Amino acid sequence: MTIQQPKIDLSPKISDEVRKTTCYMCACRCGINVHMKDGKVAYIEGNRDHPVNKGVLCAKGSAGIMQVNAPSRLKSPMKRVGPRGSGEFEEISWEEALDMAVGLLEPIRKDNPEKLAFFTGRDQSQSFTGFWAQNYGTPNFAAHGGFCSVNMAAAGIYTMGGAFWEFGQPDWDHTKLFMLFGVAEDHDSNPIKAGLGKIKARGAKVIGVNPIRSGYNAIADEWVGITPGTDGLFILSLVHVLMKAGKIDLDYLSRYTNAPVLVNQDKGSPDYGLFLRDDHGAPLVINRATGNLAPYSMKGVRPDLGGDFQMGDVKHVSVFQLMAERYLAEEYAPEAVAERCGISATRIRAIAGEIARVAFDESFELDVEWTDFRGEKHSKMTGRPVSFHSMRGISAHANGFQTCRSLHVLQILLGTVEVPGGFRFKPPYPKPVEAHPAPHCQVTPNKPLDGPHLGFAHGPEHLALKNDGTAARIDKAFTWENPMSSHGLMHMVISNAHAGDPYKINTLFMYMANMSWNSSMNTSGVMEMLTDKDENGDYVIPNIIYSDAYSSEMVAYADLILPDTTYLERHDCISLLDRPICEADAAADAIRWPVIEPDREVRGFQTVLVQLANKMKLPGFTNEDGSAKYQDYADYIVNHQRKPGIGPLAGFRGPDGDKAGRGEVNPEQLDRYIENGGFFVEHIPTEASYYKPWNMAYQDWAVDMGIFDSPQPYLFQLYVEPMRKFQLAAEGHGERQPPEHLRERIREKMDPLPIWYETDQHGNEGYTINALTQRPMAMYHSWGTQNAWLRQLHGRNPLYVPTKLMQEHGLKDGDWAKVSSPHGEITVPVMEMAALNANTVWTWNAIGKRKGTWALEEDAPEATKGFLLNHLIHELLPPKADGMRWANSDPITGQAAWFDLKVKIEKVGAPDDLAESQPALPPIKSPVGTGPKELKWKVGK
Amino acid sequence: MHPAPSVIVFTTLSGLGFGLLFFLGLGLPAVSGMVAFVFFAIGFALACGGLMASTFHLGHPERAWRALTQWRTSWLSREGVCAVAGLMVMGLYAIGVIFLDQDWRLLGLLGSALSLATVFTTSMIYTQLKTIPRWNMKLTPALFLSFSLAGGALLAGQVTLAIVLLLAAAAVQLAYWKQGDGALAASGTDMGTATGLGERGKVRAFEPPHTGSNYLLREFVHVVGRKHSQKLRVIGFALAFVVPLVLLLLPFHHLIALMAVASHLAGVACSRWLFFAEAEHVVGLYYGKR
Amino acid sequence: MTELPSSTDRKLGLVIDLDTCVGCHACVISCKGWNTENYGAPLSDQDPYGGDPSGTFLNRVHSFEVKPTPCSSQPDPAAQLIHFPKSCLHCEDAPCVTVCPTGASYKRVEDGIVLVNEDHCIGCGLCAWSCPYGARELDQAAGVMKKCTLCVDRIYNDNLPEEDRIPSCVRTCPAGARHFGDLGDPDSAVSQLVAERGGMDLMPEMGTKPVNKYLPPRPKDEMEGDIDVLAPFLTPVAEEPKGFLGWLDKALEKI
């Protein structure tokens, strides 16, 4: 029989139209092509021209269509009618909703703006929300960074003017050895995957340091299944071995870091441990060319790494000498740390050896000339092809700040930051800590705050304290408890507000944070705090306003709901003033725009903020004549100017739209972005592409782009002087003094050179197993679950238990175990995992759901089998002998120490006869109903 | 494999029906008129009922006719062709026997051959599947054919033949179980070959691709407990063979014959349930299941 | 049509790199999205927001753990985890085609792609039974067999820019772990990759002759103990801080 194939259409029409915008299925912000048919979203793919994803798209991104059509979308503003937490609401009009909100906000502002706490979650418009909060006048504003990864951000910025997270990336094109610490997914979701792909294609090596071997760590050539919380020790041991072998980049250290800077060694002096500076405040070094003191930035200076200088009675030695003294000590020898880290000494040495070999033996040169800040010309750029990346695995511990610092110090010792093959910053970074604002907290009724809320403290003078020494902020950020809490402490807001400590508030206004569920520690406790009433029967936290786009767990706990649009229905601005989408080679920013119109009574939250500001006539939003400056967020994006010529968007500025960075307002700016695919890119000139902190071509380019007003070259801070200033205070110097009970801790933990310490384990007796969470690549926190496609991938989350513990506890897959911490217990299904640190259990983050939420049916596996580890984690540690409860946070930044959790497990029967994870909380009434029984989604015919 | 009721009903009934038709075509028993009508009616009812049942699990039964087109390669298609041809030939033959009192011998023989061929093609649908080692054995057609013949003989009232054939079928059944239990292991397919990772070490399925279930798991991964299946084997074997044999050895009585047939039918259905439920599809290996 | 072509002009297929796949499921969802909107009936989902959600997918990513066999250089090797995407392998000797009673399943002569003609499919499921790899799923809403089409409606599509005429899953894979091309042409990039990296067949004993190939993970965890080789890199320059500063002084002279 002859073969007759059916004729098929090999060239079907793809769509009527492609609309290019920015994904927001997570915070990576890839460019997407939204294919439209009959005005509906038909298919979403990656935008090949986009600097972030270059065409690729992750699972979440491709599933956007299911998010935009999800039955869980909120439909209209709502006013609570049942008790808090019940989920009973009444739909109201926008007019009524805005009036209600203004009715709460306006009197607070007139009376005492600090009574408003305005906190936003994983927001991408902080420069705007912060501007709103500042003009409103409350000191109580922050986003989610405090519970997320402030250790990473702050350690990076204090040390080298930028961090991993979103501030930089490995030189994927040149690196030959890539070492990844504590990353499951990170914000750079697609770029990291693409980078790993590039490395693998070249056959370069990847080392994954992680207690869990999944995802990126599964493809790592070497897996280091470290004991959680000990990375700092491991890294400092690498530092020990490398320093001892002289495998460090001395030239780099002397030119670009504060290693040669002289430090006061006079124990009694108020300047003890501070830098020796000249009259202009420039740190001094010994110039090897002359043997004399010289400012570090002097032309022709050859800073001496081993310098010392006697001034009168006072001895000064270089930072590098202090480092040698500390890190060459035997306490950091591999043999001394091996057992605590769970890594053999030979392996630590082998890794150090490989790092040394690749960094120095495989070093290479790029034929690119450049000029440094001292005016010296260099004919080449020297590559050190070892790079590092890291995220919450090292930062979400109470020793995370110092651990992150250690890693930066290791990179700097190797000379692998901002060199070919190493780690590279993305604009607007590098940016020295001095170029950031300091925190502000001065409240005046009816007036804006005295400056931006968040910033970097350079010493006790920047703490956010009132005159009586109490905390100025509701979250107690920038206090002696966590002096360098640069991102605020969102995770402490509800418990502090509930306790009325440091003071009571009137209204809690939140946006995009599921605080009654996965973003809180002590989840059940938080739900109680949100519903707790005082002796008069009034809620202890009197008013809660919340903006969400979906029927999340948090919705039920608010009094007034301001429903947001989905990401394809609104304007957004991913700004250089904020968290832009830059790459190491380019500055870039992007927009979202309504590629579809909402079919419900919802409004973009930022537009709602503009409308609230207009009703309250907030300065910054109001013209001299009292009229409104901006009608909505799109209007603000185009017309707002932070400084003359500098606005939220850097692209297509000026009357002709041909100016980048600086330029007059261009009324057509958004159209130009849309024409350009929703983003704007400005490439960094080749001669400016590396050595950015010291490269004058880069500095000049950054000034042109409006990133700086003047060049800001600086030295990397191996030794962080501001930390020493806090120590000095703890040693009794200066006017602002820490409370007695914190003195010792500050002296110990605020060491200006990286240290490692065991995180506070008191109260953990008997709880010996580490318990962690990881982000699944195909889910974004709680909000992926409403997605019909994604929830089939991750509809429940077992507790993964290593083989040894499975055997010890007589467990097999599907059995139930009771997992307890000093704080609480949960009962959950288990599953064996062999590629796992033998004393660590873990689960996927935020898969567990509350019954009745997200428009899911009550028997959804997320609610019956899924669970949150958060029930076991408390925002406070168990009481000490004196009854004091210390925060479960990093003592320097206040970063929530999610991964310090210790548990014990025991086998149990399935809970009662219904096999449900415990605690099983009562269902919430869904304000949006549930979804359809079948999906056959196809918009074309 | 998921023991779909429609497929169990189909193979059980049509096997029996074609078995009966096979004997009728041979002229065993040599009947005519009303008696012949009853015999043929039973044969057709079982065979057609089975075939109808088999369409229940189709996504598009209205297109079922297309299944007759690919007889050159597809055993399922061949089965369809044989069944249709067999039923047509036997229909003609039956008209002769019942209404015209004619025994068209050649037609009868052809009908018998086609009936048996239908059973054989049915069995080959399963036998050909390398993906299911328990089916991919010569004993599978032997099982289907011997069952069909034994059941047919029983229905056709051929006591002596039935005894012999029941004994033979029982032997095939036992052999089938024995060989079947080792078939997956003997096939050489395991998680190592399925993933290509076997040479590196011991492979274990970790996370499934979806926490939700899917068509593959529902269709191909059906795990019967060993204890459970042993019990069912004993019951099925007793019902299909032991009971009918004992009953056949008793003095003949219609009621007893009916009981023998009913018991056999129940036993075959039980064996068929196990035939599916115990069959391990290699795709289960990807899910760490067999 | 149920007969397999005696040969095909090309052998288009995928090469999947198990050394690079991070198990992100991007390919799974991209495939779901493209094929829901395009070729044939949409890939439906049952109980999508309920207690037992389940749907049709043409590509799924498994994960396996391998406990390596101990040997002298690795006496206690760590377990490895391998992500394992799987879709139709477009077998040369595709049993799913020959078993099909209606001719709905066929293998294209021009490129070897195995397809289902959904207008002829009766949904009997036999092709899925015959596939060792679990590459076919019967759509519960449409009642027809669904399988990977190798994006036949993309790879020749004049409405797409040249560079996008590749399967949806390949275009989207963030790690670049999926490659598409003609495995019948020994000079093609994919064939070369297979040759270089020792690409392998799944269940070769099934005799299906899959066109798709898998690149095995590279050897792992070899950086233990081999310290001697690296010793020169780690020879201490001094034993204590004083000596270290002496070394430093000399070293700085050289810069």
Ligand SMILES: Nc1nc2c(c(=O)[nH]1)N[C@H]1C(S)=C(S)[C@@H](COP(=O)(O)OP(=O)(O)OC[C@H]3O[C@@H](n4cnc5c(=O)[nH]c(N)nc54)[C@H](O)[C@@H]3O)O[C@H]1N2
């Ligand atoms: N155990 C454990 N807990 C953790 C972590 C951990 O590692 N382990 N990680 C912590 C970290 S780092 C973080 S960042 C937090 C994250 O936790 P959350 O910040 O709570 O994050 P989500 O759950 O993603 O979503 C917050 C809310 O945003 C809503 N939302 C989604 N899209 C929109 C929109 O377009 N507009 C508006 N207005 N709302 C929208 C969602 O519906 C959801 O209610 O979790 C923390 N919690």
Ligand SMILES: Nc1nc2c(c(=O)[nH]1)N[C@H]1C(S)=C(S)[C@@H](COP(=O)(O)OP(=O)(O)OC[C@H]3O[C@@H](n4cnc5c(=O)[nH]c(N)nc54)[C@H](O)[C@@H]3O)O[C@H]1N2
């Ligand atoms: N797909 C997806 N992407 C996301 C998110 C999401 O929810 N889904 N969330 C976004 C957000 S808000 C954030 S903050 C980022 C966070 O991105 P990641 O930093 O990747 O966050 P986690 O998933 O918490 O992963 C922490 C990793 O650290 C490991 N770890 C824990 N303790 C230690 C330790 O002591 N040492 C070492 N070496 N490793 C350790 C854990 O095993 C885990 O692999 O991801 C962002 N990207």
Ligand code: SF4
């Ligand atoms: S990583 Fe995925 S979800 Fe996040 S922005 Fe990019 S495509 Fe969207």
Ligand code: SF4
């Ligand atoms: S998209 Fe690529 S990396 Fe992700 S699971 Fe698929 S093949 Fe693996």
Ligand code: SF4
């Ligand atoms: S993988 Fe399965 S469906 Fe695809 S051609 Fe091979 S046998 Fe057929």
Ligand code: SF4
């Ligand atoms: S399900 Fe459709 S494609 Fe598969 S064998 Fe049956 S008719 Fe052929």
Ligand code: SF4
């Ligand atoms: S080639 Fe196309 S149909 Fe096949 S798995 Fe990839 S995306 Fe799906």
Ligand SMILES: [Mo]
């Ligand atoms: Mo986060």
